């Protein structure tokens with residue numbers, strides 16, 4: 528794990544201001560009340576949700592009123608998140624947009640803010656926890672523990688551990704993933 532990812536300590540939370548980082552699932556769910564809190568998201572998330580007229584209207588008002596900040600994380604932060612994702616086996620489940628969201632959350636956390644990622648994506652929730660960033664879901668209750676995904680072959684039962692392989696090197700079958708218990 529890169530240095531600095533563990534720098535959020537629980538006792539500091541009370542005096543920090545909280546920022547909620549939204550992914551696409553959070554915006555599409557459309558239950559976000561922008562009037563009461565501070566929010567942030569990335570341009571890549573907006574490009575995934577703005578085709579929906581009702582989401583677009585809500586988002587535009589929130590951006591105009593300064594309640595929703597839209598910013599891109601640095602490539603360095605994205606690379607750090609990718610490294611953590613690779614180590615947990617979540618990398619193959621995360622899109623570039625997902626990495627952006629997590630990298631933005633990481634940057635806000637390092638800037639001294641209390642960060643909460645709002646997402647219904649289990650891999651995003653898992654990674655956020657690995658980086659000591661809080662997360663809540665819109666629809667499903669959040670996962671309660673961190674998960675590492677093991678790659679295995681459903682046909683010949685070969686196991687590949689944490690891997691980004693998609694096809695079994697022994698029998699050619701499509702590989703599956705399961706959480707380590």
Ligand SMILES: [Zn+2]
Pocket residue numbers: 680681682683684685695696697698699700
């Ligand atoms: Zn196989």
